[in-house]
Amino acid sequence: MTIHQSAQGGSQPSSAGEPAQDTGIEVEPVAGHIGAEVTGADLTVPLDDTAVTQIRAALLRFKVLFFRDQHLDHAAHVAFSRHFGEPVVRPRRGSSAPPEFAEIETAANRLGGTRFGLDHGEWLERRRYSLLRGWHCDHGSRIDPPALTVLRAGTVPPYGGDTTWANLVAAYSGLSEPLRGFVDGLRAEHRLGVGYLPNPIDDEYARHLLEHQIATVHPLVRVHPETGERVLFVNGYYLQRIQGLSRAESSRIVELLLEQATRPEYTVRFRWDPGAVAIWDNRAAIHLAPDDVNHLGFRRIMHRVMITGDVPVGVDGSPSQPITWPQPW
Ligand SMILES: [Fe+2]
Structure with a gap:
């Protein structure tokens, strides 16, 4: 594997600096703090162990990896994802998901809220209480949010619909030292x-939320289980309040x-095209669902597989605690 870092004097070998077996995989960073494009890997066929190790190392380093021109079908999408862990299987996946592949979820724009009798726009409006609402990690209110997500483009609009990630x-690391010390213990x-x-009159979605409530106390700073890095574990979608304040x-x-x-400066933005795949570390990055295609009338259909994660652990070594239990998928 080759990681290109022109700012530091050209290509260099993989992470540990040891000569890596040449798999032909190349990793090109695309922003200063997050994101890299990977070439030289064919995700439509099984990867060997060396390739998987290299991709995983790049993922841990860059937090989100982009692959273009892959054109995976559902089976190949699941097979690629399985290289990195056990896929999450949810009993309720929505009507767009392919019934024969339990690991795949399908997100189609303009459909959110319709199953609860709400117009899509009204549903979005009722959820948009904060400017940063759209930023989230997948299933972040669970005690065990997925470790990774593998998202693949199905139908993409000619423009718009980009996804953005933040490291x-x-x-x-960019916080001042006194503030890091403050948030470490929260x-x-x-x-x-x-x-x-x-809606005070009648709201099926509010009833659904109450009946399927999932809530957890997470450390505000979690220690990444693989890299040991400290992660500012915040998002605009699930975080309700900091305890003790x-x-x-x-x-x-x-x-x-x-x-x-x-x-x-902590973000990267990716423009989807047919055949594109992104895999990200859901423990170390949040992402922003695009909100710029519905008014254009374009269809945007994406398929994802999530990989099972573990319970976050804080700087003091203690794990997250459930508020609601059990937490069915
Ligand atoms: Fe998401």
Whole structure:
């Protein structure tokens, strides 16, 4: 594997600096803190162990990897994902998901809310209580959020619909030392549907949220289980409040931390085209669902496989604690 780093004097061997077996895989960083494009790998056929090791090492380093011109079908998507762990299988995957592949979930734009009798636009409006609402890690209110997500383009619009990711390790490192020390010891409540504004008359989605509530206390700074890096474990979608602080203190500090996490220098933006695949570390990055295609009338259909994750652990070594239990998928 070759990692190109022109700013540091050209190509160099893989992470540990040892001569790596030449798999032909090349990794090209595409932004200063996060994201790399991988070439020389054919994801439609099984990868050998060396290739998997190299891709995993690059993923841990760059947090999100992009592959183009892969044109995976559902079976190949699942097979590629299985190289990195056990796929999550959810009993409720929505009507767009392919019934014969339990590991795959399908997200189609313009459909959210319709199963609850809400117009898509109204549903979005009721969920949009914060400017940074769209930033999330997948299933972040669970006690065991997925470790990785593998997303592949199905139908993509001719323009619009880009996804953006932010590196929460870089965001943590970029905080001042006194603030890092402050957040290191804190814990926060994460909750499904936090901030949703219910319709006071009749709201099937609000009832659904109550009946399927999933909430967890996570460390505000988690220690990455593979790299040992400290991760500023915040997002705009699930994080409700920081424990031990007043409501006013919590809301302002969450706002400050979210602003830090989503500063442009910690992000990378990817333009999808047919055949593109992205894999990201859901423990170390948050991503932003695009909100710029619905008004254009374009269809955008994406397929994802999530890889099972573990329970986050804080700087003090203690794990997340469930608020709701059990937490069925
Ligand atoms: Fe997501």
